[in-house]
Amino acid sequence: MWGIQVEQEDVAAINMRYILVTGGVISGIGKGVVASSIGTILKSSGLNVTSIKIDPYINIDAGTFSPYEHGEVYVLDDGGEVDLDLGNYERFIDITLHSDNNITTGKIYQEVIQKERKGDYLGKTVQVVPHITDAIQNWVEKVAHNPVTLGGEIPDVCIIELGGTIGDIEGMPFVEAFRQFQFRVKRENFCCVHVSMVPQPKSTGEHKTKPTQASVRELRAQGLSPDLVSVECLKPADSGFRFEKPVSSSVKEKISNFCHVDPEQVLCLPDVSSLYHVPVFMADQGLVQLFARRLNLTPTRPPCPLLDNLRELATRASSLVSETVITLVGKYTHFEDSYASVVKALQHAGLACNQKVIIKFLEATTLEENVKQEEPLTYHEAWLNLCKSDGILVPGGFGQRGVEGKIAAIKWARENKKPFLGVCLGFQCAVVEFARHVVGLKDAQSTEFNPEGPHPVVTDMPEHTSGDMGGTMRLGKRTTVFVKPDSVIQRLYNGAEQVDERHRHRYEVNPSYVSQLEDAGISFIGHDTTGARMEILELKDHPYFLGVQYHPEYLSRPLNPSPPYLGLVLASSGNLQAFLDGSLQPNPSYS
Numbered sequence: 001m002w003g004i005q006v007e008q009e010d011v012a013a014i015n016m017r018y019i020l021v022t023g024g025v026i027s028g029i030g031k032g033v034v035a036s037s038i039g040t041i042l043k044s045s046g047l048n049v050t051s052i053k054i055d056p057y058i059n060i061d062a063g064t065f066s067p068y069e070h071g072e073v074y075v076l077d078d079g080g081e082v083d084l085d086l087g088n089y090e091r092f093i094d095i096t097l098h099s100d101n102n103i104t105t106g107k108i109y110q111e112v113i114q115k116e117r118k119g120d121y122l123g124k125t126v127q128v129v130p131h132i133t134d135a136i137q138n139w140v141e142k143v144a145h146n147p148v149t150l151g152g153e154i155p156d157v158c159i160i161e162l163g164g165t166i167g168d169i170e171g172m173p174f175v176e177a178f179r180q181f182q183f184r185v186k187r188e189n190f191c192c193v194h195v196s197m198v199p200q201p202k203s204t205g206e207h208k209t210k211p212t213q214a215s216v217r218e219l220r221a222q223g224l225s226p227d228l229v230s231v232e233c234l235k236p237a238d239s240g241f242r243f244e245k246p247v248s249s250s251v252k253e254k255i256s257n258f259c260h261v262d263p264e265q266v267l268c269l270p271d272v273s274s275l276y277h278v279p280v281f282m283a284d285q286g287l288v289q290l291f292a293r294r295l296n297l298t299p300t301r302p303p304c305p306l307l308d309n310l311r312e313l314a315t316r317a318s319s320l321v322s323e324t325v326i327t328l329v330g331k332y333t334h335f336e337d338s339y340a341s342v343v344k345a346l347q348h349a350g351l352a353c354n355q356k357v358i359i360k361f362l363e364a365t366t367l368e369e370n371v372k373q374e375e376p377l378t379y380h381e382a383w384l385n386l387c388k389s390d391g392i393l394v395p396g397g398f399g400q401r402g403v404e405g406k407i408a409a410i411k412w413a414r415e416n417k418k419p420f421l422g423v424c425l426g427f428q429c430a431v432v433e434f435a436r437h438v439v440g441l442k443d444a445q446s447t448e449f450n451p452e453g454p455h456p457v458v459t460d461m462p463e464h465t466s467g468d469m470g471g472t473m474r475l476g477k478r479t480t481v482f483v484k485p486d487s488v489i490q491r492l493y494n495g496a497e498q499v500d501e502r503h504r505h506r507y508e509v510n511p512s513y514v515s516q517l518e519d520a521g522i523s524f525i526g527h528d529t530t531g532a533r534m535e536i537l538e539l540k541d542h543p544y545f546l547g548v549q550y551h552p553e554y555l556s557r558p559l560n561p562s563p564p565y566l567g568l569v570l571a572s573s574g575n576l577q578a579f580l581d582g583s584l585q586p587n588p589s590y591s
Contacts, residue, residue: 016144017189017295020178021161022224024196024215031195032085034230035161036092037279038193038287042157043093044307045288046300050155051089052143053082053102055163056170060106061099063473071337075504075554076101079476084340085161091344091557092279100143105170108135128173136177137184156297166194166219179223191294194219194226198251198268207251209258216259227294228287229259230267264290276314276558280307313351313558320356324573327389329409331397333361342395342423345556349569352561353579357569360385364394364402367409386412391419391544391572394426396504396551400449407433419544419571421564424505427547428458430537431509431517439520448507457517459510473506480535480550484525487538489546491580492563499526501550508549509534544571 021035035051043049059065062073063081074087080099090097112135116126144158162178164171182190196212212231219226256263267285272278291297326346332338343359350357365371366382386392392413394406406426410433413420422430428446435444435457446458461474481498482490493499509517511532514524526536526548539545548564556562570576578584 015189016141016155016185017157017191017297018140018144018181018185019157019159019191019193019291019295020224021159021193021195022166022175022219022226023162023164024166024194024219025211026197027163027165029195029197030232031161031163032088033275033278034193034195034282035085035159036088037282038291039089039093039095039157039159040279040310041283041288041307042159042291042297042299043095044283044305045302047156047297048153049093049157049159050095050144050146051086051093051097051101052140052158052160053085053089053163054160054174055083055102055104056168056174057104058106058109059104060110061102061104067332067338068335071335072340072342073504074341075475075502075551077477077502081475081504083163084337085163087341087344087554089159094557094559098146100139100146103136103139103143105173108132108139108173111135111139129176132173133177133180136174137181140177140181141185157291157295166215166222172222175219175222175224182224188296191227191291192219192224193228193230195230195232198231198255209251209254212255213258220260226259226261226265228265228267228290229255229261230269231255232269272314274314274317276310276317280311280314283307309559316351316354317347320350320354322355322573323358324350324355324391324569325358325360325389326391326393326568326572327360327362327386327409328393328395329362329364329367329386329406330395331364331399331402333363336361339395341551341553341556342393345553345562345565346393346569348556348558348561349566351558352566353570353573353575353584355569355573360389362386362409364405364409367405368402369404389418389572391421391568393568394420394422394429396424396426398425398448403429403446403449407436411437414539414542414545417543419568419576420542420546421544421568422547423553423564424549424551427537427549428507428509430545430547431457431522431534434520434522435513435517438522439516446507455513457510457513458507460506461508474503476502478503478550479529480526481529481531482525482536483527483531484523487523487525487536488544488567488576488580489525489536489538489548489564492567501548501552502554503550505549544568544576 019038021031023029023031039049039051061081062083065073071084073081074084075081076098077096078098082102086097086102112131147154162174194216196215198207198209198212200207216226252263252266252268255266288299292299330339346357346359362382362385366378372379386409392409394410406429410430432444432446435441441455443453444455444457445453447456447460477500479498479500523538523540524534525538528535535549537547544567546564552562552564570579575584
């Protein structure tokens with residue numbers, strides 16, 4: 001079921017170290033950043049690191065989540081639809097994870113119930129303890145020892161983030177499982193990092209440690225003792241965590257006294273202008289040495305090269321002067337985490353070419369004609385913001401709402417030679433727009449929005465079924481082959497003949513219309529390996545008009561930006577041709 005080939009006796013023979021990251025007081029406090037930063041500094045010290053994210057909800061995976069509730073659905077190489085935190089791990093630690101690296105309550109219960117139905121428990125009463133807790137421990141141990149994550153190498157350290165907050169009723173089976181697990185793997189191979197907060201009420205201006213004290217007390221009451229307490233302070237209306245003023249040594253000592261840890265085991269993260277500062281700061285505070293002592297680890301090198309690159313990235317991110325405005329025309333713009341990977345990909349591209357990317361989120365529906373009648377001020381303001389942008393990005397999404405606004409934005413970008421990138425649904429909308437306004441098929445549409453339309457230029461894939469919603473799409477890493485020479489995007493991919501990118505879609509360009517579309521000027525320069533599916537489109541008489549069926553943002557990395565996003569930022573800042581000619585080179589940190 002897991003696709004893991006490690007035998008139980010092999011698992012027992014490997015001396016794996018585990019770092020459990022828990023959270024207190026409130027959710028969304030920054031456990032993912034702390035966990036991925038720990039992974040980054042350990043990996044930079046020469047250790048092999050893997051990661052697991054535990055989500056205590058009953059859903060089997062994140063595939064059916066609303067972006068407004070949980071943010072984007074992140075897709076892995078094997079097609080797993082998972083929590084966006086796994087994207088943070090992949091980007092920060094630069095590893096490739098698989099669907100088994102995301103554990104949910106639904107997955108655990110599904111496995112236990114399937115075993116019970118087969119009679120594996122020999123008639124015993126199946127209970128949370130020991131059957132659910134045992135299943136959690138077995139899953140963690142087998143995933144941690146899986147060499148597939150690291151290309152065949154067994155990890156040295158597995159970092160596990162437990163989602164939610166200590167004390168949540170849905171997380172209790174997992175906490176109990178790890179209480180047992182620390183003795184199963186032996187205490188010297190297991191440590192716990194607890195992430196909490198120190199609020200600073202405006203009425204007193206003092207940092208208050210009571211929430212952290214209560215949170216650690218709850219954790220200890222459930223049988224886990226923190227080896228490191230990382231405290232943060234959330235500012236209202238701030239998207240990240242940061243202190244309004246430095247935490248005094250007396251506050252740190254107070255946390256130490258009341259949380260039963262040494263002062264050196266209390267980490268107070270300072271005000272940072274970029275998340276790239278976090279792993280650098282943690283390494284400077286001696287965390288490599290702390291974990292080396294606590295877990296008897298032997299780093300093979302000082303954590304210098306990678307952290308030096310991150311330090312340089314953080315410094316550059318804080319000092320960028322030239323600005324490039326990219327307008328993101330989307331459907332879920334009220335919650336920026338809905339486009340977390342897209343935002344990161346644009347930021348990576350901006351850092352690579354010394355551009356501070358300003359992302360303007362524009363609700364697609366505000367560009368539609370019906371809004372012009374009902375809310376003319378909103379309509380004209382939306383179009384004014386679109387026209388003031390340097391480049392336009394139309395990302396993926398599902399459902400009909402906002403589609404006509406996206407098509408209108410694409411039409412404007414095409415006609416006014418404005419740099420444009422369409423991803424997934426954005427790619428499909430570009431095909432519909434071109435079919436309507438260039439080919440002359442005015443009723444062109446996708447069967448997703450009009451199954452009975454006369455010109456279904458985008459249609460559902462033959463293997464797609466209309467049954468369950470979860471896991472029924474074309475998912476995961478697939479190969480795209482470049483079929484036409486001298487394209488901009490192929491040059492951005494360094495002349496590669498084919499590329500592997502991650503997909504998440506149910507619809508494709510209708511093969512019956514490909515010849516008609518290409519005769520009118522569109523160029524489908526990338527196909528799948530069968531040649532039947534259109535993967536990339538370009539317009540030749542345009543500064544940068546690109547559509548991709550896949551999601552290139554999932555594979556973007558801070559030191560290796562996604563080529564389609566890099567091209568958009570370069571074109572929007574007026575530097576694309578210089579880059580293609582070789583007269584403009586990316587920053588030296590980039591390979």
